[in-house]
Amino acid sequence: MTQVQPIEFLDTRNLKRSSNRSTGKDKVSTNKLEKRLLRETGKAIADYQMIEEGDRVMVCMSGGKDSYGMLDLLLKLRDRAPIRFDVIAVNLDQKQPGFPENVLPDYLRSLDVPFHIEEQDTYSIVKRLIPEGKTTCSLCSRLRRGVLYRVASELGATKIALGHHRDDILGTFFLNLFFAARLKAMPPKLVSDDGRHTVIRPLAYVKESDLQTYADIREFPIIPCNLCGSQENLKRKEISQMLRQWERQSPQRVWNTFKALAHVVPSHLMDANLFDFKSLKPDGNTFEDGDTAFDEPEIELPDSVLTAFSEDD
Structure with missing residues (x-):
């Protein structure tokens, strides 16, 4: 069977330069950052076939740096991608006290981007059901997902885009590993809870630090989250601190951990639902992922040495 090669979502050779206010070295650095973000976003979209011809992508806007960056990059990719797709921005106004309700609409109008503001008082529900000082994220996320799924159906959206980045995915992986005893993270693409x-x-x-730098350069009108932003002792914050420390000490460690999520060897884990250990027996054939899978990647022994130690006496 002929394997179909994925279409590149973005031709990075023809990227236009950013129209930011910086000059000289700062402008060169900004252009490099934008190109990197577009390249990484385009590659992720292509690798997982996130966006297809004719899609209507609902971009979920929270008012934070990640969702602003995602919208900005998707709009640029929309103009340069080899396929046609539409973008509509959606914000869920959860009725948090002091929420600046005009900031996002004014910003989106300035971009001439179609948008929808959904008003639902999930804030009061969360505050009523969750005791003071306890983590609100789980219930808040569940309520928010339900509303967004409904809105996506009403707007005819074929894809729901969330602004989670590489560090969010790694953070979720370690949260599940350390506190739930599961090898589980955030996949780049999934079917929603309701199956629709x-x-x-x-x-x-994309790295979070790159998104932060990009947000500072683009001067996005950031809206802080008063619901969860004050909860300083969340386990996710502990994981984020650990990842930042790793990034300073050994950046390759973070990247290797992230890349490992896409290079899983079920035969060398312990989940009998993923690999049939019970019926595993030698059949005389070479097993590519046998004991050699435990060797250090850089260790390569000459065939003569391997043969000498494998021959019968």
Whole structure:
């Protein structure tokens, strides 16, 4: 069977330069950052076929740096991608006290981007049901997902885009590993809880620090989250601190951990649901992922040495 090669979502050779206010070295650095973000976002979209011809992508806007960055990059990719797709921005106004309700609409109008503001008082529900000082994220996320799924159906959206980045995916992986005893993370693409929508994470390959720098350069009108932003002792914050420390000490460690999520060897884990250990028996054929899978990647012994130690006496 002939394997179909995926279409590149973005031709990075023809990227236009950013129209930011910087000059000189700062402008060169900004252009490099934008190109990298577009390249990484385009590659993630292509690798997982997140966006297809004719899609109507609902971009979920929270008012944070990640969703602003995602919208900005998707709009640029829309103009340069080899396929046609539409973008509509959606914000869920959860009725948090002091929420600046005009910031996002004014910003989106300035971009001439179609948008919808959904008003639902999930804030009061969360505050009523969750005791003071306890983590609100789980219930808040569940309520928010339900509303967004409904809105996606009403708007005819074929894809729901969330602004989770590489560090969010790694953070979720370690949270599940340390506190739930599961090897589980955020996939770049999945089917929604109700089985009716495709949820995508176009920023899956993008570092949070790059998004922060990009947000500072683009001067996005950031809206802080008063509901969860004050909860300083969340386990996710502990994981984020660990990842930042790793990034300073050994950046390759973070990248290797992230890449490992896409290079799983079920035969060398312990999940009998993924690999049939019970019926595993030698059949005389070479097993590519046998004991050699435990060797260090850089260790390569000459065939003569391997043969000498494998021959019968």
